[in-house]
Amino acid sequence: MQNKGFFITLEGGEGAGKSTLLEGLTRELLSKGFPVVKTREPGGSPIAEKIRQILLHGVGMAPKAELLLFLAARAQHLQEKVVPALEAGSIVICDRFSDSTIAYQSFARGLPLEEVETLDAIARSHLKPQLTLLLDIDPEEAFKRISSKGRDRLEKESVAFHKKVREGFLFLAKRDEERVILLDARRPTQEVLDKALQAVLEVI
Numbered sequence: 001m002q003n004k005g006f007f008i009t010l011e012g013g014e015g016a017g018k019s020t021l022l023e024g025l026t027r028e029l030l031s032k033g034f035p036v037v038k039t040r041e042p043g044g045s046p047i048a049e050k051i052r053q054i055l056l057h058g059v060g061m062a063p064k065a066e067l068l069l070f071l072a073a074r075a076q077h078l079q080e081k082v083v084p085a086l087e088a089g090s091i092v093i094c095d096r097f098s099d100s101t102i103a104y105q106s107f108a109r110g111l112p113l114e115e116v117e118t119l120d121a122i123a124r125s126h127l128k129p130q131l132t133l134l135l136d137i138d139p140e141e142a143f144k145r146i147s148s149k150g151r152d153r154l155e156k157e158s159v160a161f162h163k164k165v166r167e168g169f170l171f172l173a174k175r176d177e178e179r180v181i182l183l184d185a186r187r188p189t190q191e192v193l194d195k196a197l198q199a200v201l202e203v204i
């Protein structure tokens with residue numbers, strides 16, 4: 001799929017600092033005059049936000065249903081928001097995308113990698129991010145940053161689950177070194193933002 005814009009995704013485990021980085025990057029790029037659309041998954045459009053509620057708070061969800069709901073939300077979000085913004089020439093920055101599906105639904109949940117990748121490619125109509133910033137941090141350290149109250153269904157998973165998520169992300173970073181920039185998420189917020197901004201400005 002060809003487009004005029006630039007597609008950036010932010011990835012990492014819970015509490016790694018993706019939302020913080022999304023705000024900072026958007027602010028910096030807008031101040032430099034770039035057209036930026038910020039968004040997130042699951043969600044980012046009205047129908048996808050409804051699916052998000054089911055995903056984060058549904059009870060007794062089967063792993064395959066979970067996978068297909070994330071992908072349904074993705075297909076809707078892309079058609080409604082991401083693709084039009086890219087076609088209009090914007091830089092789209094998305095908090096989580098396909099790497100999260102592979103890390104959570106395949107590495108951590110245990111669904112076969114090849115099947116997850118095939119279904120994901122269908123959901124995203126083969127659209128790929130041109131740059132991914134992966135915020136890497138040990139999950140036990142990251143969980144200290146987020147309140148134990150009001151945790152959602154995935155945040156309540158075990159430490160072992162979240163360690164497998166991290167393994168998944170690191171596997172993807174190694175497999176696709178050209179696209180994925182690994183950032184040390186333990187560093188201070190401003191330092192993470194500076195490194196991320198430098199990486200973005202080098203490629204856009």
Ligand code: T5A
Pocket residue numbers: 012013014015016017018019020021040041042070096097098100101102104105145146154155185186187188189192
């Ligand atoms: N999921 C998602 C799947 O399983 N499959 C999929 O395909 C997709 C797309 C989404 C859930 O869905 C799963 C993954 C998730 O479990 P979400 O609400 O988007 O849920 O969850 P998160 O992305 O994990 O959101 P969080 O808010 O928990 O984490 P963030 O955005 O990474 O962290 P952030 O920026 O909110 O920061 C957390 C705290 O740390 C501080 C912040 O101020 C904040 O208090 N902080 C730092 N502190 C010290 N140093 C830094 N560098 C810091 N950066 C931020």
